[in-house]
Amino acid sequence: MPSKLLHISLAMLLLACTVQGKKRMSMLEEEQDSILAPHEAINFDAREGNHPVKYQHNGNHRAVREKTWKAMDDTYDSIYKSVLGDGGMRDPRVRVALESWNFCNRVGSEGGTNMPSPRFADCAQIVCGSPLTSKEQYEGAACEVEQLVNVADDGLKSGQTFPQGDFVDYVQPDDYAVQKELYLASLCETTSEAGPWHFWMVMLKNGNFDIHSGLCSSTASSPSQSRPFMFYPGKITTSSVASGRYLNPQMTQMPAGDKESQNIPQLGPIVSRNISTASSNAAESMPLPSIVQALLKSANPVDNLYRQQQQEQMLLPPFIANKGSFPCFGHGCMNHPRVFHNWSKINDQEGYTNSSEFISSQTLSGSFFGTYDLDDNGLANQTVSLDSSYFSVDWSKDPQSGSWLFHHVLRVNHKYPWLMLYLRADTTSGLSGGYPWETRGMMIKVPESPNFKVKLTLNVLRGGGSASQFYLLDIGGCWKNDGRDCDGNTSSDVTRYSEMIINPSTTNWCHPGALALCPPYHVDAKTKEHIYRNDTARFPYTAYHYYCVPPNAQYAEEPFNVCDPYSNPQPQEIMQLLPHPEWAIHGYPSAKGQGWIGDSKSWTLDVGGLSQRLYFYQDPGTKPAPRRWTSVDVGTEIFISQRMETAEWIVSDFDVLSADC
Ligand SMILES: *[C@@H]1O[C@H](CO)[C@@H](O)[C@H](O)[C@H]1NC(C)=O
Ligand SMILES: *[C@@H]1O[C@H](CO)[C@@H](O)[C@H](O)[C@H]1NC(C)=O
Ligand SMILES: *[C@@H]1O[C@H](CO)[C@@H](O)[C@H](O)[C@H]1NC(C)=O
Ligand SMILES: *[C@@H]1O[C@H](CO)[C@@H](O)[C@H](O)[C@H]1NC(C)=O
Ligand SMILES: *[C@@H]1O[C@H](CO)[C@@H](O)[C@H](O)[C@H]1NC(C)=O
Numbered sequence: 185m186p187s188k189l190l191h192i193s194l195a196m197l198l199l200a201c202t203v204q205g206k207k208r209m210s211m212l213e214e215e216q217d218s219i220l221a222p223h224e225a226i227n228f229d230a231r232e233g234n235h236p237v238k239y240q241h242n243g244n245h246r247a248v249r250e251k252t253w254k255a256m257d258d259t260y261d262s263i264y265k266s267v268l269g270d271g272g273m274r275d276p277r278v279r280v281a282l283e284s285w286n287f288c289n290r291v292g293s294e295g296g297t298n299m300p301s302p303r304f305a306d307c308a309q310i311v312c313g314s315p316l317t318s319k320e321q322y323e324g325a326a327c328e329v330e331q332l333v334n335v336a337d338d339g340l341k342s343g344q345t346f347p348q349g350d351f352v353d354y355v356q357p358d359d360y361a362v363q364k365e366l367y368l369a370s371l372c373e374t375t376s377e378a379g380p381w382h383f384w385m386v387m388l389k390n391g392n393f394d395i396h397s398g399l400c401s402s403t404a405s406s407p408s409q410s411r412p413f414m415f416y417p418g419k420i421t422t423s424s425v426a427s428g429r430y431l432n433p434q435m436t437q438m439p440a441g442d443k444e445s446q447n448i449p450q451l452g453p454i455v456s457r458n459i460s461t462a463s464s465n466a467a468e469s470m471p472l473p474s475i476v477q478a479l480l481k482s483a484n485p486v487d488n489l490y491r492q493q494q495q496e497q498m499l500l501p502p503f504i505a506n507k508g509s510f511p512c513f514g515h516g517c518m519n520h521p522r523v524f525h526n527w528s529k530i531n532d533q534e535g536y537t538n539s540s541e542f543i544s545s546q547t548l549s550g551s552f553f554g555t556y557d558l559d560d561n562g563l564a565n566q567t568v569s570l571d572s573s574y575f576s577v578d579w580s581k582d583p584q585s586g587s588w589l590f591h592h593v594l595r596v597n598h599k600y601p602w603l604m605l606y607l608r609a610d611t612t613s614g615l616s617g618g619y620p621w622e623t624r625g626m627m628i629k630v631p632e633s634p635n636f637k638v639k640l641t642l643n644v645l646r647g648g649g650s651a652s653q654f655y656l657l658d659i660g661g662c663w664k665n666d667g668r669d670c671d672g673n674t675s676s677d678v679t680r681y682s683e684m685i686i687n688p689s690t691t692n693w694c695h696p697g698a699l700a701l702c703p704p705y706h707v708d709a710k711t712k713e714h715i716y717r718n719d720t721a722r723f724p725y726t727a728y729h730y731y732c733v734p735p736n737a738q739y740a741e742e743p744f745n746v747c748d749p750y751s752n753p754q755p756q757e758i759m760q761l762l763p764h765p766e767w768a769i770h771g772y773p774s775a776k777g778q779g780w781i782g783d784s785k786s787w788t789l790d791v792g793g794l795s796q797r798l799y800f801y802q803d804p805g806t807k808p809a810p811r812r813w814t815s816v817d818v819g820t821e822i823f824i825s826q827r828m829e830t831a832e833w834i835v836s837d838f839d840v841l842s843a844d845c
């Protein structure tokens with residue numbers, strides 16, 4: 185059954201593509217005699233959107249109030265079409281879901297009797313008129329909110345029967361969460377000519393990892409506790425990858441001031457036997473995390489004490505990290521947050537009025553918020569104490585542009601020093617970036633490099649401290665090292681991430697003294713020439729924060745370092761960039777500080793062009809994989825903060841525009 189599901193959705197995707205291809209022609213024709221911009225046109229198509237809705241209260245004959253706003257700008261390239269259901273965030277309907285993940289993008293344990301499966305949704309629209317009012321007559325009549333998802337849906341927990349549909353009530357929380365997402369999506373599904381779409385996805389992730397929990401097996405080895413995934417239970421093969429490589433340095437920092445970690449042994453870095461090849465001359469001038477500094481110094485023969493420690497540690501099995509490598513305050517540290525839901529409501533509290541002008545000014549707003557600190561006394565009253573971790577995402581309409589304003593807050597504390605909060609546009613079907621199972625989302629067609637762009641307005645209000653790796657786009661895709669498409673086999677599928685970090689405090693870990701943290705080469709913006717990382721005169725080290733190879737890369741070029749094998753369900757490759765003139769030709773920030781606090785900006789990013797240019801690992805002699813990106817998201821990863829920090833930002837106008845199909 186699972187693989188059948190997958191086939192169906194692949195077929196749907198192809199169909200969506202075909203339909204959109206045809207539609208593009210007719211839209212171009214329409215555009216000649218109207219001034220509709222493409223994503224307006226798509227929204228227009230969506231108006232006939234049916235409501236495969238089961239919770240409609242006497243709304244069958246009522247008009248869903250629709251409203252159009254102007255296109256994002258006039259310089260719209262007509263070749264590029266929105267691939268999002270809610271292109272530019274102009275749709276008046278609320279379509280938003282929230283997913284929470286533990287360290288390895290799984291659920292693990294839902295945690296406690298009051299904790300539902302961590303998937304939630306708010307799908308709402310304004311309906312006007314009595315049940316007998318025709319669509320034309322609705323103005324002047326009472327309007328109210330129609331909720332497509334209800335409290336009981338939100339509260340579903342593993343093992344519980346779904347109220348309707350062919351969804352399986354798995355007892356296993358990981359499997360159930362996948363089904364719950366599909367179920368919520370079925371309630372929220374909205375049709376358009378280009379295909380059905382579901383929701384924006386708010387993603388929350390807890391970076392705590394308790395290595396004794398039995399959760400999160402390594403994708404680099406074959407621990408017996410590894411659990412096959414439901415769609416393609418591929419056996420995880422043993423591989424020798426780990427020897428001679430060292431762990432993602434991100435994994436080996438600990439917050440120094442963490443009182444609760446006193447019982448955790450101090451940092452013992454996982455080191456490489458071949459670390460010396462990573463170092464030419466230790467660049468002491470570079471501000472690097474202490475662990476990276478230590479690794480570099482280890483190459484210095486003078487540092488005998490360190491070398492001795494290093495040799496002892498080499499005897500440890502690879503990646504059986506010292507407990508101190510991962511933040512965890514103790515039992516239960518990998519919990520999901522308590523999520524509160526302010527359901528979307530009409531901003532005008534009266535709910536209706538006589539004036540059609542006033543009616544047309546009515547919009548919806550709502551929020552999700554909560555905390556990971558389940559022992560917070562305020563939770564009974566839906567309040568979060570100031571010293572607890574905190575997140576919120578609220579949505580409301582910008583009255584000028586008509587775009588949704590997604591306002592985010594994320595706060596880390598000593599118990600939860602590593603949290604992530606993103607707003608994702610995920611593919612509407614198939615495997616999503618990083619997840620080897622069916623997913624639902626906003627992208628009707630998966631964008632492929634090089635012919636796609638992303639538009640968004642980002643207003644960073646608070647940065648979240650120096651550990652906040654704020655991503656002015658994080659894109660996720662999947663292909664195998666031999667270039668084949670991913671098929672759900674978690675031993676050979678590789679998630680590929682590329683992220684532009686705009687926090688100006690983030691430094692380039694990649695530098696002449698740490699070539700293992702750089703990709704093997706850089707493709708020059710102008711000449712397209714490959715500049716090798718050992719070409720210290722020409723390689724743009726400051727354009728790269730950090731690069732790591734997939735744990736199952738058989739032929740990675742030495743020196744290299746392996747991506748964290750625990751934090752994703754399958755091997756991953758990560759390419760993290762920093763603002764630099766080399767990326768500016770694609771519309772990205774050219775210098776640190778651009779787009780940061782006080783510099784709210786509307787970006788048109790040639791994400792397709794940039795991602796086509798980047799290095800990604802493939803086995804030698806294999807055909808280059810088409811680079812398809814099943815997730816495009818924006819947000820921050822506060823990465824092991826040593827103190828309490830808060831990030832706050834607003835995303836609007838988000839669109840993904842493709843020239844393919
Ligand atoms: C998964 O991939 C591995 C490595 O390529 C391969 O050995 C195995 O046969 C695959 N499993 C399935 C079910 O295709
Ligand atoms: C609308 O206004 C008219 C006249 O001002 C009034 O007679 C009518 O009752 C109003 N309708 C509603 C629904 O308030
Ligand atoms: C949720 O709603 C309550 C009551 O209206 C309000 O006080 C609170 O600020 C809202 N929370 C968020 C995060 O929007
Ligand atoms: C929660 O609210 C109730 C009623 O307003 C109040 O009595 C109680 O003290 C509150 N509890 C906390 C922990 O704030
Ligand atoms: C630099 O790296 C390239 C590619 O790995 C290699 O062919 C070349 O010999 C290296 N040059 C030096 C000076 O090490």
Ligand SMILES: CC(=O)N[C@H]1CO[C@H](CO)[C@@H](O)[C@@H]1O
Pocket residue numbers: 427428457458742
């Ligand atoms: C222990 C280990 O992996 N050593 C390797 C270090 O790199 C040299 C040359 O690249 C190899 O020959 C060693 O086997």
